[in-house]
Amino acid sequence: MPDIDAHSELLRLRKSIDNIDAALTHILAERFKCTQKVGALKAEHGLPAADPSREAWQIARLRELATESELAPGFAEKWFSFVVTEVLHHHARIARRE
Amino acid sequence: MPDIDAHSELLRLRKSIDNIDAALTHILAERFKCTQKVGALKAEHGLPAADPSREAWQIARLRELATESELAPGFAEKWFSFVVTEVLHHHARIARRE
Numbered sequence: 454m455p456d457i458d459a460h461s462e463l464l465r466l467r468k469s470i471d472n473i474d475a476a477l478t479h480i481l482a483e484r485f486k487c488t489q490k491v492g493a494l495k496a497e498h499g500l501p502a503a504d505p506s507r508e509a510w511q512i513a514r515l516r517e518l519a520t521e522s523e524l525a526p527g528f529a530e531k532w533f534s535f536v537v538t539e540v541l542h543h544h545a546r547i548a549r550r551e
Numbered sequence: 552m553p554d555i556d557a558h559s560e561l562l563r564l565r566k567s568i569d570n571i572d573a574a575l576t577h578i579l580a581e582r583f584k585c586t587q588k589v590g591a592l593k594a595e596h597g598l599p600a601a602d603p604s605r606e607a608w609q610i611a612r613l614r615e616l617a618t619e620s621e622l623a624p625g626f627a628e629k630w631f632s633f634v635v636t637e638v639l640h641h642h643a644r645i646a647r648r649e
Contacts, residue, residue, distance in 0.1 A: 459596050466585050466592075471609070473582045477575065478613055478627055482620035484571045487564050494564075498557050511569070515576055522580035528637055529576055535633050539626055 484536070485543075492544040502544035508537060582634070583641070590642040600642035606635060 454462070495502060512530050519529035552560070593600060610628050617627035 454592075454595065456596060459592050463589060463592055466589050467605070470582060470585050470589075471612070473578055473585065474609065474613060474631070475616055477578055477582070478616045478622060479620050480571055480575055480578070481627070481630065482617065482622035484568060484575070485622055485626075487568050487571065491561060491564050491568075494552075494557050494561055497552065498554060507565070511572065514569070515572060518573055518576045519580065522577050524576060524580035524583055528583075529579070531637075532579065532633070533572070535630070539629075 481536075485540075488540045489543065489547070492540075492547040495544060496548040496550075502541050502548065579634075583638075586638045587641060587645070590638075590645040593642060594646040594648075600639050600646065 492502070494500070512533060515529045515533050516526035519526045590600070592598070610631060613627045613631050614624035617624045
């Protein structure tokens with residue numbers, strides 16, 4: 454591929470990546486709205502912030518969904534753990550305020 | 552809120568979180584398809600895997616999008632860095648195969 458075509462292709466791919474990142478950011482914002490409500494409910498009812506059996510189920514499901522959509526299941530699991538760690542910090546903060 | 556209502560509300564929120572996670576997984580899969588093509592192009596043309604000026608622009612943009620959608624901008628940035636780190640590992644692997 455000549456350099457000029459490669460450059461156009463790179464710009465085209467970057468535009469798609471930017472659109473995808475905007476979508477991911479907005480969907481993550483909605484996810485945090487849900488988990489903030491979960492955190493408030495758990496704090497109000499004295500439930501523990503973490504739920505290891507639900508998390509194990511979520512990871513197994515996301516690994517399957519990742520495989521179906523050709524995403525590395527190991528990455529899906531790492532990504533999920535990264536988000537859950539953040540959510541648990543939020544839950545702990547909410548519980549301290551209750 | 553009585554415990555039984557809290558439990559129904561928790562289940563309702565978890566179903567939404569599960570739907571959102573499926574959407575995020577599928578969109579992430581599409582993002583990786585784009586970045587794999589970027590990695591192959593960069594390797595073919597001897598371009599460096601990382602592009603700090605583009606990454607700075609992406610972070611500034613995602614922080615703005617996060618603020619608009621009420622997601623903590625610090626979290627949007629951490630999440631983006633987490634994904635980019637994974638992408639750069641992929642680029643390095645692709646470049647070694649070229």
